[in-house]
Amino acid sequence: MIDLHCHILPGIDDGPETLNEAIQMCHLSYQDGIRVIVATPHLLNGVYQISPETILNRVQELNTALSSTSQSPIRILPGADVHFSKDLPKALEEGRILTVGQSGKFLFLEFPFQGIPYRAEEVLFQLLGKGITPIITHPERSLEILKNPKRYYEMVRMGCLGQVTAMSLTGEFGSGVKGVAEKLLKHRLIHFIASDGHSIHRRPPILSSALRRAEKMVGREEAYRMVTEYPQAILEGKKPDVPDPLPI
Structure with a gap:
């Protein structure tokens, strides 16, 4: 599986504080069946002063650290959870x-x-119009939506x-958020399931439980596409062939 949205980089935002914690998160992801993680620290949120160069450097550091252990041969790729701005x-x-x-080609937008x-x-x-497709992160957690x-x-x-957050589907954000997540799935308005992981305990980087929930809404094949085929297309710079949305 591919986890497209995870705060896995240490000491950079509200994710893990240390490299050891980040490695532990990777071990947990690997045990859950995840083989690729896109690191998505907060960007342009007015709190964390992070540059793209910093993200790229931290991704390289984490990949180097992971390569020294055979426990979790997992690959980290760069990304960012970009906060909305008119600019x-x-x-x-x-x-x-x-x-x-x-x-x-693709931009995570919160x-x-x-x-x-x-x-x-x-x-x-x-x-x-510039050829950039926004991927709207966790719409189910928006009060307006x-x-x-x-x-x-x-x-x-x-x-x-x-992109829906895994824990939204499993109910950890409450029944209201869970209900919206399920509704958006049923109406083909969700294309990726991602962990939005932040730590081992607070928001773990796992997908399997949410995947089982999604199967009940969209079927096994479509649910698995949301953590395999569709995210793989994104990483290849291609827009995935997703179902047409249903009116809501």
């Missing part, structure tokens, strides 16, 4: 944003939990993709 297109041009796997900014669709349209899922549906119709 995103400019930040891209200035090289302040890291795309998924440095493909230059909206504020409280709501989606007014005219956010204009920014999405600009990104799509909870109240108005149709707005998110229209974003997917525009060409955006969506």
